Amino acid sequence: DQQVKQNSPSLSVQEGRISILNCDYTNSMFDYFLWYKKYPAEGPTFLISISSIKDKNEDGRFTVFLNKSAKHLSLHIVPSQPGDSAVYFCAARIGTSGSRLTFGEGTQLTVNP
Amino acid sequence: DAGITQSPRHKVTETGTPVTLRCHQTENHRYMYWYRQDPGHGLRLIHYSYGVKDTDKGEVSDGYSVSRSKTEDFLLTLESATSSQTSVYFCAISEWDKNIQYFGAGTRLSVL
Numbered sequence: 324d325q326q327v328k329q330n331s332p333s334l335s336v337q338e339g340r341i342s343i344l345n346c347d348y349t350n351s352m353f354d355y356f357l358w359y360k361k362y363p364a365e366g367p368t369f370l371i372s373i374s375s376i377k378d379k380n381e382d383g384r385f386t387v388f389l390n391k392s393a394k395h396l397s398l399h400i401v402p403s404q405p406g407d408s409a410v411y412f413c414a415a416r417i418g419t420s421g422s423r424l425t426f427g428e429g430t431q432l433t434v435n436p
Numbered sequence: 437d438a439g440i441t442q443s444p445r446h447k448v449t450e451t452g453t454p455v456t457l458r459c460h461q462t463e464n465h466r467y468m469y470w471y472r473q474d475p476g477h478g479l480r481l482i483h484y485s486y487g488v489k490d491t492d493k494g495e496v497s498d499g500y501s502v503s504r505s506k507t508e509d510f511l512l513t514l515e516s517a518t519s520s521q522t523s524v525y526f527c528a529i530s531e532w533d534k535n536i537q538y539f540g541a542g543t544r545l546s547v548l
Binding site: 327329355357364365366368372412414416418422423424425426427429 | 467476479480526528534536542
């Protein structure tokens, strides 16, 4: 039972354009969401997060949007750069179970020069 | 890598042999985690620890055991490795349960 799903295994965009990565979840108890980025042969690194009391959070070129009614979140990268090419994982957490993260399958983003 | 060292980085072993993976941290964080990453599944939590000698199961704990005798070390043991345990294993740490988790570089394990 995949509670967090990233339906697009891969995404290819041109440098300078917007990258939009999507994530859907089924458990309405999730109240905190995170995005991690992973380069080959490295561990995932934290990118940005959002609490369920917000619908948007920005950090530089990265913005995460949360639509609770649709149980959907998205990560926008503007403008995309070749160094953004990586696998992006979304993750979700239930507040009462603090430390347990549920991850999606990941989306491979390729930014072409 | 936030002061996290995983060893070994690569291991090839045979079915039925015991395997121990080590995670060492220099951050003095209370929480430590073991995940496995497999195609089509993302990262899945195996076990985690919330203090010395305090551990709990994750969603895919069958076939794995853990131990934490010191704050800085968290060991993952496969008592009798199976081919289905071929995977990339990541250790993570966090200062408290709701803090961001920071990951090590991973251990690639192949069970033949």
